[in-house]
Amino acid sequence: MSDTKISALPAIAAAADADMLPVVQGSGAGATTRRASLAQLRQGLLADRALHVREFGAVGDGIANDAPAIQAAIDAMAASGGGVLEFGPRTYRLASPVVISGVSVILQGAGFTEGPTVASGTWLTIDATGFTPFTFTGVAARGSVVRDLAIRQTHAAAQAPGWAPTDYDFVFRIQDCLGAVDFDNVFLCAVNRGIWCDNSGRLTIQRLRGQVFTTGIEMDRAYDVSRIEHVHFWPFATANDDVVRWQQQNQDTLVFRRVDGLFMDDVFVLGARAAVRFAGSAFGATTKFYIGSLYADFAQLGILVDGDGVEGQIANATTQGELWNAAGQPLAGSAGLRVDGNGARIQVANLRVDDAESNAIRVNGANNRLDVFAFRAEYYNRLNNGSAAIHLANVAAGTPNSVFLGSQAVLANGFGGPLVNGGTNGHVAMGAPAGRLDRPGLSVGSDGSGLFAPSGTEVAAAAAGVEVLRLSSSGAVTLGGAGGGAGFAVSTPANAANRLAAAATAAAGVPSLSAQGSDTNITMAVAAKGTGAVRLQTRGQTALEVNALATPVNHLRVDGVAAGGLPRLSAQGSDSNISVQIAPKGTGFVDATGPLRLPTYTVATLPSASTFARCIIYVSDGASNRRFAVSDGTSWRWPDGAVVS
Structure with missing residues (x-):
């Protein structure tokens, strides 16, 4: 190796992979200089790094179709065991499908600026129909993540009366993964349908927001617990009346079919037909769901249950059913909670419903039970037609519906609408345990x-x-x-038709005990027990006593009469002939306060003297002014003892 200073060496014209470079390994006395090729150094430096879609040909200008480049990157990641695929702060147009299968990947965006149009950060734009932009499928795709990016779809129709969105498919489909795929910090701007999940449990979605037109999230065959939280759907793209009102008639924001053990919290939805819909499928319905907090604004239905056998709990739900931008006018058919299925079992801790056109809670179907601990309805019965805050369908066949309240309902501004509708065999009640004498339920x-x-x-x-x-x-x-x-x-006998009625009166009135019932004529009986007597008391003492010397066969009757008639005290009973006795006590006597009137006979019509021994009568045609006759038991005699003749 030359000892020339590095600064004195000539610059390299081009580096080849086979070029050798010195590398000092270690330090101090243990340092060793070894050689390595440029290819070896590159491989070591770039090992396990995140890939970038631009390395595979993505342009990110919002014009070119970047889907093939994204697919190529995912295919390369599948060959190397997966990893992170980065999307820089650009706009990537998707005009063909991307499929993630056989590999777990992280689609990592660079964040985004919330707003109605494409702005800074990572944006995926879609302007063609007939395909699914992203599909995660197969068990090897479990653990994939989508995060920190925004999606924008183009809808060509003018925002005017009759507006409808372009019929795009779901942006994301999770199909047959049998496990988790996560979404974190995703923005759906003017998206027709957002996320579809089928046969893939443990789905986790958090920090999802945007404006969707038909469906935000739809799930079926989720057999393991899924979590959805921090969801905010609002008119980010447009607040145009025709657009939001289309949503109010057509959009089901969160749709759950066969979903087991769903956890959902911190959800806000503005402008929907149903903010949350529990719908059935061929595989069943949602059971054991839990909603922490839900606020549905300008929603025709806050919660719609149209699947059979839906079961779950709601901690807090607030719904408001106004027509968008219509000065408080309610949406047609609006309600806070509506059940159209059968056999629902839903518990709600706190429920507030505002601006329901008719009923705040409406339960159709049969065998449904709602338990609502605290219920408040404001501005229900907006039609002012007597609609009840809680409407229970009358069930002609099957088990009637029921609602159990944990506290008194708070009802206001309902035009006098009742709590529950009449004419139903369903019921609204508060329940309590059986308890016992010393500890009532x-x-x-x-x-x-x-x-x-x-x-x-x-x-x-x-x-x-x-x-x-x-x-x-x-x-x-x-x-x-x-x-x-x-x-x-x-x-009370089982077939009771008649009854007693006690009536109190105002001052100077006479309280009464009267017979009432369906019969035209009703007799009343006051019965003592055994040989006891019946007493009527006044001033604290007995004024009249009714007694029987033996088991009664004959009795007295008092008859009142109309004006001009004679009130009557008469003997009644089963005997053919019954005498009446007035018995003073001791040496007392019978005192009449007026003349006694005797029965009148003629000499020719005298009754049998033996029948009326010791009785006195008036004879109207007696001779020599003889008028009175007394029976000695054998004959009738004049006062002078002569036999009447």
């Missing part, structure tokens, strides 16, 4: 006071651990104590 004020269920057919109320009320499914009611200790009891 529904407590009021203290642990020992409230409602509990002594059995599956009874409901009871306790005060300070003492039963004071019990109701049974047989129609029995007891007040004042349990079982035989009750102070008052009511029994």
Whole structure:
């Protein structure tokens, strides 16, 4: 080797791979000078580095089709075991498909500037239909990542009434990967359909934002937990009335079919038909989903459930159903939560629904159950037609629908619309555990006071651990104590048609106890037990007592009459002939406050003297002014003892 100084050596004209260079390995006394070819040095320096799409011919001018170059780069990465494919801060046009299969890659952009048009950073533009720009397929593509880039599609139709987007396919399709593909910090600007995932669980999407026209994300056959968070769909590309209103009629932003154990949080959607849609497929429906926070603005339906057997939980959801840029006018058919499927089981901790045209919650189908802990509806029933805040379809065949509220609903500005619609066999209720006497299932004020269920057919109320009320499914009611200790009891037969009604009155009125029911004539009975008597009291003392000397066969009846008639006290019973007795006590006597009126006969019509012994009558045609006659048990005699003749 020459000892000439490096600065004195002539410059090399061209370097060949075989050219040799000295390399000092180590340092100090252990340093050793060895030779290495230029090719060896290059290989060592460039080993495991990220590839760049421009190395494979990508232009990035927004005009040339860069898809073939991107595909070539991915194919090269597949041959070398994958890696990072970098997209510099340029605009790359895609006019043909790119397929990632047999390799796990990271598509790494250089960030982007949010806005309605292509700006700084990495942008992928699409202006042709009939193909899928990116497809991840096969198990070897699992672990692939797309991050820090923006996508913009061109829609040629004028933004005017009747506008519709160009019918592009999904930008990204994850198909049959059976596992994870991640998206991080991706911007979908004026994109018709965003991300499709089928037969590929563990999908993770975070920091996804933009404006989509038909679908943002759609998933099916996701058999392992997927995560979607920090999603923000807003009119980044255009807020034109005709565009956003088209979205409000046609866009289902997040669509989930057979998806198991989905986690979703921090989601905002503006301008959609359904912000979140749980739809079924041939493979089933979404189960065990969890939504942390959802805000759907200018959405016809915040949450739509039209698959059968959907199950999951929602922590917080707020929806608003106004027509875009229409001074608060509600969207036709708008609702916060609508169930069109059957057998749903959905729990919601906090639900607020604003500007529902009719119902804030609408449950169609059958056998659906919603549990809503805190529910608030503002400006529902905008049609002012009596629509309820919660509408439950009447189920003619099958299990009726039900909604259970954890607290009283907060309803405002609903034109007097009720909480739940009438004419339905579904129900809205608050539930409580059965509890027990000393610890009621529904407590009021203290642990020992409230409602509990002594059995599956009874409901009871306790005060300070003492039963004071019990109701049974047989129609029995007891007040004042349990079982035989009750102070008052009511029994109702299964075919009851008539009843007692107690009515209170205002001052100077007369409280009443009356018979009511469907029969035209209803008799009332007040019954004592055993040989007991029935007493009517006034001023704290007995004023009238009704008693029986034996098992009654005959009895007295008091008849009221119309004006001009004579009120009557008459004997009634099964005997043919019944006498009536007035019995004073001790030496007391019978005192009449007016003249006694005797029955009138003629001499020819006298009744049998033996039948009326010791009775007195009036004889209208007695001779010599004889008018009164008394029976001695054998004959009727005048007061002077002569036989009446």
